[in-house]
Amino acid sequence: MNVFVDTCIVNRLLDLEESRPDDKWEEDRKYLMKLQGGPVASGMITLFINPSVMLQVKATKEPERRKALTVKAESLKFTEFNMTVFPFHFPVHFLSDAQTAELELLCAEHPGLRRDEKILADSAFNKDIDVLLTTDRLLAQLRQLGKVRIMLPKELWEYCQLREG
Numbered sequence: 603m604n605v606f607v608d609t610c611i612v613n614r615l616l617d618l619e620e621s622r623p624d625d626k627w628e629e630d631r632k633y634l635m636k637l638q639g640g641p642v643a644s645g646m647i648t649l650f651i652n653p654s655v656m657l658q659v660k661a662t663k664e665p666e667r668r669k670a671l672t673v674k675a676e677s678l679k680f681t682e683f684n685m686t687v688f689p690f691h692f693p694v695h696f697l698s699d700a701q702t703a704e705l706e707l708l709c710a711e712h713p714g715l716r717r718d719e720k721i722l723a724d725s726a727f728n729k730d731i732d733v734l735l736t737t738d739r740l741l742a743q744l745r746q747l748g749k750v751r752i753m754l755p756k757e758l759w760e761y762c763q764l765r766e767g
Contacts, residue, residue, distance in 0.1 A: 633755035
């Protein structure tokens with residue numbers, strides 16, 4: 603299963619050893635650790651990033667964190683798939699009219715997702731991606747965009763358990 607990781611997942615992967623008094627943080631941490639030790643380690647899941655994720659990582663203001671995030675991101679599999687939602691890098695793929703309309707409708711219904719438009723396009727319209735993994739609860743409420751399922755770490759873990767069983 604090919605899983606595109608949102609930039610927030612790269613941040614969480616970097617901070618897996620860090621415990622915080624936040625139930626959502628702890629839930630994400632617990633299931634990311636399970637995913638890494640199980641489906642990722644076994645090869646059932648391959649984690650992907652692309653140029654848009656790297657752009658967000660490289661925009662991190664603190665130099666030490668930026669360097670650590672870059673190393674973590676570069677440890678994941680890279681896909682060149684990159685939709686032309688600004689900003690973009692070559693090689694690029696052009697949005698179809700239907701894809702543009704789908705994104706516009708989505709962002710009109712959920713204005714808070716406008717900031718994630720690039721990640722949504724890069725994951726949802728990539729024929730090789732099955733799941734967009736995120737810790738963004740608003741984004742995860744969508745459940746699906748195009749053929750790509752949108753999941754939180756716990757949901758992906760449970761989905762993997764069902765597939766194994």
